[in-house]
Amino acid sequence: MTKKDEHPTCPMFIGSTTMGERGQVVIPKEIRKIYNLKKGDQFVAVVSHQDAIALIPMSKAKVMLKHMTEQLDNIINNK
Numbered sequence: 001m002t003k004k005d006e007h008p009t010c011p012m013f014i015g016s017t018t019m020g021e022r023g024q025v026v027i028p029k030e031i032r033k034i035y036n037l038k039k040g041d042q043f044v045a046v047v048s049h050q051d052a053i054a055l056i057p058m059s060k061a062k063v064m065l066k067h068m069t070e071q072l073d074n075i076i077n078n079k
Contacts, residue, residue, distance in 0.1 A: 006034065007034060007035070008034070014028050014030050014031055015028040015030065027055070035057065037057065041057060041058070042057075042058040043055040043056060043057055043058060043061075044056045044058060044061040
């Protein structure tokens with residue numbers, strides 16, 4: 001596995017989880033440690049064409065969106 005503060009560089013199988021009656025899923029402890037996730041953190045839920053489901057921490061999603069917007073602006077304005 002990875003060290004506590006080491007982000008994986010490729011997909012990893014870390015464990016499994018089960019959805020409860022109310023649709024809640026527990027994020028495995030090792031993932032919470034790696035990404036320093038805390039109670040109350042918000043996520044963007046994403047699905048892909050390959051039936052993958054991802055939860056992206058809101059703080060990371062905002063950074064991703066900012067970079068994507070800058071890239072799109074560069075393409076549109078031929079920068």
